[in-house]
Amino acid sequence: MKFAAFPRSIKTILETERKYIIPRYQREYSWEKEQLEEFWNDIKNQITISNESYEVKEYFIGSLVLIGDDERGTEFYVVDGQQRLTTITIFLSALTQIGKELQDDAFLNSCYRYIEGKDADFKKFFKLINESPKPFFQNTIQNIDQDKGGDPNSDEEKSLFNAYKYFYNKLLAEKKNYNDNYITFLKAIRDQIIGCSVIFITVDSEEAAQTIFETLNAKGKDLETLDLIKNKVFEILNKNHPSDFAKDKWKNIKNTINSRTERVSLSVFFRHFWISKYAFLNENKIYKSFQEKITANEESYKNFLLELDNFSKTYIMVISPLEIDWKNQEEKTILNSLRAIKDFRVIQPRPLITTLINLYKNKNIKQKQLIQTISQLEIFHFIFTAITSSRASGLESLYSKYSRELSRTEDPKNITALLEELSIELKRKLEDIPYESFENKFINLKFSNDFTKDKKIIQYIFKLKENLMMNTTELSVNSITLEHLHSQKQDTEWSHGIGNLLPLDKKLNEYCDTKSITEKISILKNSELRQVKEFCDTYSNITEWTKEHTIERAKILAKEIFDYSMHQFEI
Numbered sequence: 308m309k310f311a312a313f314p315r316s317i318k319t320i321l322e323t324e325r326k327y328i329i330p331r332y333q334r335e336y337s338w339e340k341e342q343l344e345e346f347w348n349d350i351k352n353q354i355t356i357s358n359e360s361y362e363v364k365e366y367f368i369g370s371l372v373l374i375g376d377d378e379r380g381t382e383f384y385v386v387d388g389q390q391r392l393t394t395i396t397i398f399l400s401a402l403t404q405i406g407k408e409l410q411d412d413a414f415l416n417s418c419y420r421y422i423e424g425k426d427a428d429f430k431k432f433f434k435l436i437n438e439s440p441k442p443f444f445q446n447t448i449q450n451i452d453q454d455k456g457g458d459p460n461s462d463e464e465k466s467l468f469n470a471y472k473y474f475y476n477k478l479l480a481e482k483k484n485y486n487d488n489y490i491t492f493l494k495a496i497r498d499q500i501i502g503c504s505v506i507f508i509t510v511d512s513e514e515a516a517q518t519i520f521e522t523l524n525a526k527g528k529d530l531e532t533l534d535l536i537k538n539k540v541f542e543i544l545n546k547n548h549p550s551d552f553a554k555d556k557w558k559n560i561k562n563t564i565n566s567r568t569e570r571v572s573l574s575v576f577f578r579h580f581w582i583s584k585y586a587f588l589n590e591n592k593i594y595k596s597f598q599e600k601i602t603a604n605e606e607s608y609k610n611f612l613l614e615l616d617n618f619s620k621t622y623i624m625v626i627s628p629l630e631i632d633w634k635n636q637e638e639k640t641i642l643n644s645l646r647a648i649k650d651f652r653v654i655q656p657r658p659l660i661t662t663l664i665n666l667y668k669n670k671n672i673k674q675k676q677l678i679q680t681i682s683q684l685e686i687f688h689f690i691f692t693a694i695t696s697s698r699a700s701g702l703e704s705l706y707s708k709y710s711r712e713l714s715r716t717e718d719p720k721n722i723t724a725l726l727e728e729l730s731i732e733l734k735r736k737l738e739d740i741p742y743e744s745f746e747n748k749f750i751n752l753k754f755s756n757d758f759t760k761d762k763k764i765i766q767y768i769f770k771l772k773e774n775l776m777m778n779t780t781e782l783s784v785n786s787i788t789l790e791h792l793h794s795q796k797q798d799t800e801w802s803h804g805i806g807n808l809l810p811l812d813k814k815l816n817e818y819c820d821t822k823s824i825t826e827k828i829s830i831l832k833n834s835e836l837r838q839v840k841e842f843c844d845t846y847s848n849i850t851e852w853t854k855e856h857t858i859e860r861a862k863i864l865a866k867e868i869f870d871y872s873m874h875q876f877e878i
C-alpha cells in the first residue's frame with residue numbers, strides 16, 4: 308500500500324488545479340444548524356480585527372483521506388472528510404456571492420479561485436465534485452451565476468441549500484457591525500477558512516482507503532453503521548454499466564422510506580430490518596454482524612440490496628398506513644390496527660409486523676392469521692403501552708426473535724405454532740399487570756380543550772366499545788367528537804375524566820353545549836351509537852350528573868374494555 312500523510316492548509320489543497328471527487332457511496336451531506344453554527348463561531352472567533360488590518364490563527368479541522376497520487380495526480384477521491392470539504396466550499400460560495408453583490412471583483416475572484424479551476428486545456432471545472440446531488444450543488448451553490456440551479460428537491464439538496472443560506476445570512480448580518488470595514492471582515496473570514504489545516508492522507512487503492520476509512524470512523528459517533536455498510540456495498544458493486552445498480556437501489560430505498568408523511572431515519576429502518584432477519588443487536592454491533600453474515604461478493608450484495616428494498620416497501624406501510632395499501636374490505640381491520648399502533652406511538656413491533664405482512668404477501672400465512680396477530684399486537688400495546696405505560700424491557704428482543712423465526716420457515720404448521728406461541732407470550736405479559744393498575748390508569752384518562760394528550764386513546768376506547776356492541780369494525784376512531792356530560796366549562800377536575808365523556812356526532816355535540824343532564828339525555832337519544840343509547844337507558848332517571856356517576860361509569864367501562872381485550876388472546 309502506498310501511503311502518504313502531510314499537514315496541509317485548505318489554501319494549499321484548493322489552490323492547485325486538482326479535482327476532489329466525492330464518490331457516490333459516500334453518505335449524503337448532513338450538517339445541520341448546530342454544526343454550521345459551531346463552524347461559523349470557530350472561524351469567526353479565531354480572527355482579530357483592528358481598523359484596516361486583521362490577524363487569523365491556525366485552526367485544525369481533522370484529517371482528509373483520499374485516493375490518488377499526491378506527486379502526479381490531478382484527481383482525488385474523497386474517502387473521509389467530505390462533510391468538511393463541502394461545508395468549506397459552501398462557505399466560500401457564500402463569500403463569492405457577497406463579493407458579487409458588492410461589485411468587488413478582486414475579492415470575488417480571490418474567493419472563487421478555490422471553487423473553480425482550469426485544466427491543461429483551459430477548460431473550467433469545479434474543484435469539489437459531488438457525484439450525488441448533481442446538478443443542484445454545482446448550479447445553485449458553486450456556480451457564480453447561482454440562478455441556474457432551481458429549487459432543492461431531495462433532503463440532501465435542502466441540507467446543502469440551508470447551509471448556503473446560513474453562511475450567506477450570517478455574512479450579510481455582519482455588515483452593520485463593520486460598516487466601512489466590512490470588506491476587511493470578509494477578507495479575514497476568507498483567509499481564516501483557507502488557513503484551516505488538515506492532515507492530508509493519500510492512498511493508492513480503494514482497498515487501502517477502505518481500511519483507513521473504517522479504522523478512523525468505525526468507533527466514531529459521527530459515522531453511523533449504515534454509512535459503513537453503504538460504503539462496503541458500493542465498493543464491491545462498483546460497476547456503472549448498463550446502470551449503477553447499487554446507487555439506483557439505494558436511492559429507491561431512501562425514497563421509499565421518505566415517501567409518506569411519517570418519517571423515520573434510515574439508521575432506525577436498517578436496524579429494524581437487521582433484527583427482523585439476522586440478529587438482535589445494538590446498532591454499534593451490526594456492522595460486524597453484516598461482515599459475518601453477508602458474503603462480500605457481487606451476488607450476495609445484490610441480493611442483500613434487493614432484500615432491503617423489498618423490506619422498505621412493506622415497512623413504510625407499517626409506519627405510515629394508508630387505505631391504498633389495503634383495498635379489500637376484509638383487509639380494513641389490518642389498516643385500523645396499524646393506525647391504532649401508530650397512535651400508541653410504539654415502534655418495537657415494526658420489524659415483526661413488516662415480516663408478517665411480507666409473509667402474507669408471499670401467501671405463507673393466511674389473511675385470518677395476519678388479522679388475528681396484528682389485532683393482538685394492537686390490543687397488547689393498548690393495555691401495555693397506551694394505558695399502563697409498562698416497561699418494555701425485553702419486548703423488542705421478543706419481537707425480533709419471532710420475526711427471525713417466521714422469516715426462516717415456509718412450513719404452515721411451524722408458522723401456526725410460532726404465532727400461537729407469540730400470542731401466549733403477549734397474554735402472559737398482560738396477566739403480569741395487576742388489574743388495579745390498569746383500572747387506575749384507565750379512569751384517570753382525561754380530555755378537555757386544554758388537555759388533549761389522551762384524546763386519541765379515549766376515542767380508541769369508545770371505538771372498541773362500539774365495535775364490541777355491534778360486532779363490527781366500521782366505526783372510525785377519528786369520526787367522533789367527545790361530549791362532556793358535566794360541562795368542562797365549569798372547570799371541575801373530574802369533569803375532564805373518561806367517565807364524563809361520550810362519543811357523539813359533531814352536530815349532536817353542539818346541540819348539547821352546556822345543557823343540563825336531563826336535557827342532554829333527550830338529545831342523546833337521537834344518536835345512532837349503541838353505547839350512547841345504552842347510556843340513555845342506564846341513566847334515564849337521573850336529574851344531576853355527579854362525580855360519583857363519573858367514577859362509577861369509568862370503572863364499568865374499564866372492566867368491559869379489559870375483559871374484551873383479554874378475550875382476544877383466547878386461542
